[in-house]
Amino acid sequence: MKRILCYGDSNTWGSNPLNGGRLDDQTRWTRILAHTLGSDYEVIEEGLGGRTTVWEDPLEGNNRNGLIYLVPCLESQRPLDLVLIMLGTNDLKKRFSLSAYDIAQGAGVLVTAVQKSMAGQDGNAPPVLLMAPPPVGRLTDYAEMFEGALEKSKKLGDRYRQVSQQLGCAFLDTATVIASSQVDGIHFDPGEHAKLGHTVAEIVKELLEKE
Numbered sequence: 001m002k003r004i005l006c007y008g009d010s011n012t013w014g015s016n017p018l019n020g021g022r023l024d025d026q027t028r029w030t031r032i033l034a035h036t037l038g039s040d041y042e043v044i045e046e047g048l049g050g051r052t053t054v055w056e057d058p059l060e061g062n063n064r065n066g067l068i069y070l071v072p073c074l075e076s077q078r079p080l081d082l083v084l085i086m087l088g089t090n091d092l093k094k095r096f097s098l099s100a101y102d103i104a105q106g107a108g109v110l111v112t113a114v115q116k117s118m119a120g121q122d123g124n125a126p127p128v129l130l131m132a133p134p135p136v137g138r139l140t141d142y143a144e145m146f147e148g149a150l151e152k153s154k155k156l157g158d159r160y161r162q163v164s165q166q167l168g169c170a171f172l173d174t175a176t177v178i179a180s181s182q183v184d185g186i187h188f189d190p191g192e193h194a195k196l197g198h199t200v201a202e203i204v205k206e207l208l209e210k211e
Contacts, residue, residue: 002081002208003042005126006030007070007110009090011133011188012047017181027190032197037204044077052090053106059095070110074119081121081208083114084200086131086174088156089186092149100152104132104159111167128169129203132160137180146186170207172200 006012014028015021025031034043048064056062063069066087074080087110091103098106111128120126135153139146157173164171177199178192188196 001040001042003044003077003079004033004037004082004084004204005044005046005073005077005080006033006084006086007066007073008047008084008086008131009051010047010049010186011089012045012086013049014045014047014193015049015187017183017187017189023190023193027193029188029193029197029200032194033201033204036198036201041204044080046073046077050090051087052096053087053103054109055091055096055098055106057090057095064090066106066110067113070113071117074114074117078117078119079121080119080126082129082204083119083126084129084131085110085114086133088160089133089136089153092136092153093145094147094149095145098152100155100159103152103156104163107132107160108163108167111163111169115167115169127207128167129172129200129207130160130164130167130169131172131174131200132157134175134178134180137185138182139185140183142184142186170203172203 014023030045050060050064054067057064088103114128115125181189
């Protein structure tokens, strides 16, 4: 059985843009990924609302720093055959004052942490699929928190692609597949979860079944 870790924020957890609750097992993209891949795969969901790439949140606490938990998570979940990383949306919050370049570099630090680990099979590092989050949509309740985020979020795909090329990992620009919800501008509607889950499943098969 091949084991896949999905490491992300509330969009990996499955936050419903309508009410903030969690989408069910038939709806969120990580479970659609699991259902599509079938019984030869185990998909491990590790999503936390508010999680950043590598930044400590002065309001929500350092437990939102994605790097702090990633290393012990890799240790506790090994052996892993693949690690999927989709983080960066929360880095767009105005309180961090980060450029798209800085956010992508933060994602790169996470990729490097996986590549330096022994969390894969036989003590090797597992491969990584770096996923750039889609641009934010029409911001409603989050408008002040994410002030100025739209233009920066449009640059993430290109910046993440550059990082993936530099580090030699697989890459998906999710903006080519899905769009953020127009309900809150941050999370994904059920239909977008479905599209993302099926797309990622095809990429996972290409990455792991060629071995």
